[in-house]
Amino acid sequence: MIEAHFSLVDHHGKSVSEQDFRGSWMLVYFGFTHCKVVCPRSLAKLSSALDALGPGIDRIAPLYITVDPARDTPSVMKDWLEENFPRFTGLTGTEDQIEDAKKAFRVFAQRKADEEDADGYVVPHTAIAYLIDPTGEYRAHFLDSVDGETIAARISDIISREENISNA
Amino acid sequence: MMNRSSLQEDFGALRFQLAYMSYALALTHVHRLPAAPAVFRAPFQRLIEKMLSPDVWTYWRHVSTGNGPMNKSLGELPPQWNPVHDDNIMYSAYIQSMALLYHYLFDDPKYAQPGALTFKIEPLYWGDGGESFEYDEKSLNQRLYWQMVEKGYLGIACEPNCVFQICNQPAILGFRMHDLVYGGSIAEEVTEGYKQAWSEFGITRENGHFNILVMEKEHELLEPPPQGWADFWLGSLINMWNPEIVKSNFPAQIAHWRRDAPEGSMWIEPSVKPEGFGPPLTHAYDFGWAAVCASEVGDADSLDRLLKYADMFMDPVWDNGAYFYPRRDGWFDDQGRLAAMDPHTGNALLGYARLNVPDGLNKLYNNPLTKAHFAQPALVDMSEGIEVREARYHPDTRSLNIAMRPGRCREGFFDLSFANFWGRGSWSLLIDDEVAVEGNDSEVTSSGRAEAHRNGDRLDLRLPAGDHRLEVVWNEA
Structure with a gap:
């Protein structure tokens, strides 16, 4: 149901697709850097979950895909993520590329006017983190309501089981 | 009992009749005859088999093309055969909820087998072999879940672009049954998301009637005049997870739509469509759904008065062990009172109302059957x-x-x-x-x-x- 395909640009300016992450697990979250509440809360939680994984984190690529490509250029994403959530690599692209990525992950995001935002809009979005395995298959997703400890335990469990099967 | 229509597109379509018959069976089994699965299991299976018939779902080949008054903004869309892949929640949610209800009620994974829910048409003279789409209760549930996520939990469209509140409630019932059978909390996730998504438009209007639909592309509420069927149909269903909103609005809704009749009986003002807005079919959906909703909210007085009217003026018959109200065309009798009866109301809704118990669907949703139930004689x-x-x-x-x-x-x-x-x-x-x-x-x-x-x-x-x-x-x- 989830087909983890994308063709985007990372926050270093390099073109990337899901193929570049084959061999690694991906933890993918969609959001936008102007997000005031949901993204900072979720990225902080996911970062602490990743910290809790210890050495296992080396096998995971945490990715943050913007739903606001008009404002989230590679450099904007780089500055924001490196300052606040350095574990994550930001991905952006053209409107069409982002639409394709949203469709592949079945993400909802819709621009909405907001007087409190400096540019006059926000982009409410699905707050789900997706775990994709090293072959590119969807393995699990975590809702915003799930705490970091539980996420860490589930990721660890899924990866361990996968490795046990591979080593058997 | 047949209708003047094809029974595919209107609110009395076969899918609705079959689904609400199955819900009535579920409620009767759980609340009235819990120790008699023998009464319900085989009929439930037959209803599901009928739901899979092309006679029930092939309308989607035409309806998926859109370009009607409420989805013209999308233009004419390519025709789709698969009735559960996108949109069409007015069908997919019913077959999903029926299959999962069956599993839950009878502890039988019959529809969990690969291909157990296959939508197949095998024409002889066109189509080069026909069409076949294979699902099971889990893959179908997953399909609906991810569509719900993708739509921000506002709901999945029925006809393209048209997100009706009513037709997303059966999907929520199906999610709940999935949670009860397989574990998880999809229903809680979806209902929380639904409340948030609809807070932008309002589940109800300021006047206490339920909102009906949002146009997806325009992201706008369509606000036709209130309709009795919409108040009572949605109320009957949403009571399973949001009884507060139903019970706080039902008294005013029933007071708005009811009309007094002889001997303490009452009927419901029908929603007569304006000329040119679909085929001029007469029906008693408003009446039938009012009876169902009265049964669900536990308004025994209204339920008794409505059923009394049906029994006095709607010519019920017993036939081959079944009690129903035959179809009658035309809106009103010589006294100006409701005379219309349609197959959905006569076959399914009034039976449902009679068999239900107060908060029947709510209790089915919230009070899971225990392991002890399935271990009892x-x-x-x-x-x-x-x-x-x-x-x-x-x-x-x-x-x-x-x-x-x-x-x-x-x-x-x-x-x-x-x-x-x-x-x-x-x-x-x-x-x-x-x-x-x-x-x-x-x-x-x-x-x-x-x-x-x-x-x-x-x-x-x-x-x-x-x-x-x-x-x-x-x-x-």
Whole structure:
């Protein structure tokens, strides 16, 4: 149901697709850097979950895909993520590329006017983190309501089981 | 009973009749005859089989092209055969919820097998082999879940671009059944997301009537005049997870739509469509849904008055063991009162209303059947043509009570089969208050009033057809 395909640009300016992450697990979250509440809360939680994984984190690529490509250029994403959530690599692209990525992950995001935002809009979005395995298959997703400890335990469990099967 | 339409596109379509018949079976089983799955299981399967028939879902090939008054902004879309892949929640949610309800009620994974829910059409003279789309209850549920996520939990469209509140409620029921069968909390996730998504538009309007639909592309609420069927249909369903909103609005809604009739009966003002807005079919959906909603919210007075009107003025008939109200065309009688009756109301809705109990759907949703329920003695098989009037196991007295009478089977024998019967100690089976069979785990002694024998893990019983009360009492642990 989830087909983890994308063709985007990372926050270093390099073109990337899901193929570049084959061999690694991906933890993918969609959001936008102007997000005031949901993204900072979720990225902080996911970062602490990743910290809790210890050495296992080396096998995971945490990715943050913007739903606001008009404002989230590679450099904007780089500055924001490196300052606040350095574990994550930001991905952006053209409107069409982002639409394709949203469709592949079945993400909802819709621009909405907001007087409190400096540019006059926000982009409410699905707050789900997706775990994709090293072959590119969807393995699990975590809702915003799930705490970091539980996420860490589930990721660890899924990866361990996968490795046990591979080593058997 | 047939209609003047094809029974595919209108609010009395076959899918609605079949689905609400299955919901009525579910409610009756859980609340009235919990120890008699034999009464419900086979009919439930037949309803699901009928739902899979192309006669029920092939309308989607046409409806998926859109370009109607409420989805013209999308232009003409390519026709789709697959009735559950995108949109069409007005069908997909019903087959999803029916399959998962079946699994939950009967603890039977029949529709969890790969391809158990296959939508197939095999034409001889066109289409180069036809179409076939294979699903099972899990893959179908997953399909609907991710569409719901993708839509920000506002809901999945029925016709392209048209997100109706009503038709997303059966999907929520299906999600809940999925949670109860497989674990998880999809229903909670979706209802929380739904509340948030609809807070932008309002589940209800300021005047206390329910909102009906949002146009997806425009992200705008469509605000036709309030409709009785919409108030009562949505109220009947959303009561399962949001009873507060239903119970706070129902009294004013029923007061708005009801019309007094002789001898304390009442009818409901029908929603007559303006000319040119679809085919000029007359119906009693507003009336039927009001009765269902009154039964769900526990408004016994309104329910009694509506059913009284139906029985006095809608010409009910008994036919082959079934009680229903035949179709009648035309809106009003000579007195200006509701005269119309349609197959959906006459076949399904009024029966549903009669069989439901207060908060019936809410309790089905919120009070899961326990493992103990499925381990209790129960009537799990029986011959055709028997009407079961009571079937309940009482753990406190360790007794199973069954009441039955002849339906179509008026002569010969009743053949019954009971599960979870053995390993409970010695027992006595009374027929009409007289001991007819006694036994323990190793032997069965019949008195001559009935034949009984152990058949594997079941007790099989044969007794003469007739009006009977059965009681099985287990004497010791």
